[in-house]
Amino acid sequence: MTNPPVIRLRQIDGFAYLRSSLQYRYADDDRFPGERKVSTHDYAHTLGETPSLKPGLYSWEWAAREPRYPHVHVRRGHRDFAGLGKIHIPTGRVFFEDVVRFLIEEQEVEPVREDWRTILDECAHLVGSWATWGGRPPVPGGA
Numbered sequence: 001m002t003n004p005p006v007i008r009l010r011q012i013d014g015f016a017y018l019r020s021s022l023q024y025r026y027a028d029d030d031r032f033p034g035e036r037k038v039s040t041h042d043y044a045h046t047l048g049e050t051p052s053l054k055p056g057l058y059s060w061e062w063a064a065r066e067p068r069y070p071h072v073h074v075r076r077g078h079r080d081f082a083g084l085g086k087i088h089i090p091t092g093r094v095f096f097e098d099v100v101r102f103l104i105e106e107q108e109v110e111p112v113r114e115d116w117r118t119i120l121d122e123c124a125h126l127v128g129s130w131a132t133w134g135g136r137p138p139v140p141g142g143a
Contacts, residue, residue, distance in 0.1 A: 006051050009109045011108045011109055013108070016047055016109060017049070017050060020044070020046075022042075022096065023043070024038045025038070025040075026038055026039075040062075042064060043060070043061065043062055044060070045059070046059040047059070056073070057074075058072060058075075060091065062093070073087070097124040104116065
């Protein structure tokens with residue numbers, strides 16, 4: 001869970017608010033007998049316009065329980081987009097690094113560090129390299 005639970009993000013024209021939670025399990029790794037690995041059990045990354053996250057702008061979610069596929073809700077808490085917030089729009093696996101990149105590049109959240117892209121590329125490469133489901137090839141030009 002983000003700490004504090006909801007983080008205020010500075011945008012060019014104001015603020016947005018993010019809550020992220022990821023639940024992991026530590027279990028045997030079938031690829032390497034005798035080895036163990038951390039695996040994702042569920043995640044939820046929610047972006048909102050206020051500290052209460054309402055109206056919700058986006059929420060990327062996946063859990064081992066239903067529905068069993070990664071999905072996004074768009075404008076989840078906004079009355080004009082109520083129908084979109086109730087449906088599960090399928091996505092590929094969404095890593096936290098993907099959300100951070102989306103926030104900076106698409107939502108004009110101001111990065112805290114100038115080298116954010118290098119750090120994010122390195123983290124995405126490491127996570128994607130060891131992911132057993134929904135992994136991705138290395139980021140072009142990244143680590």
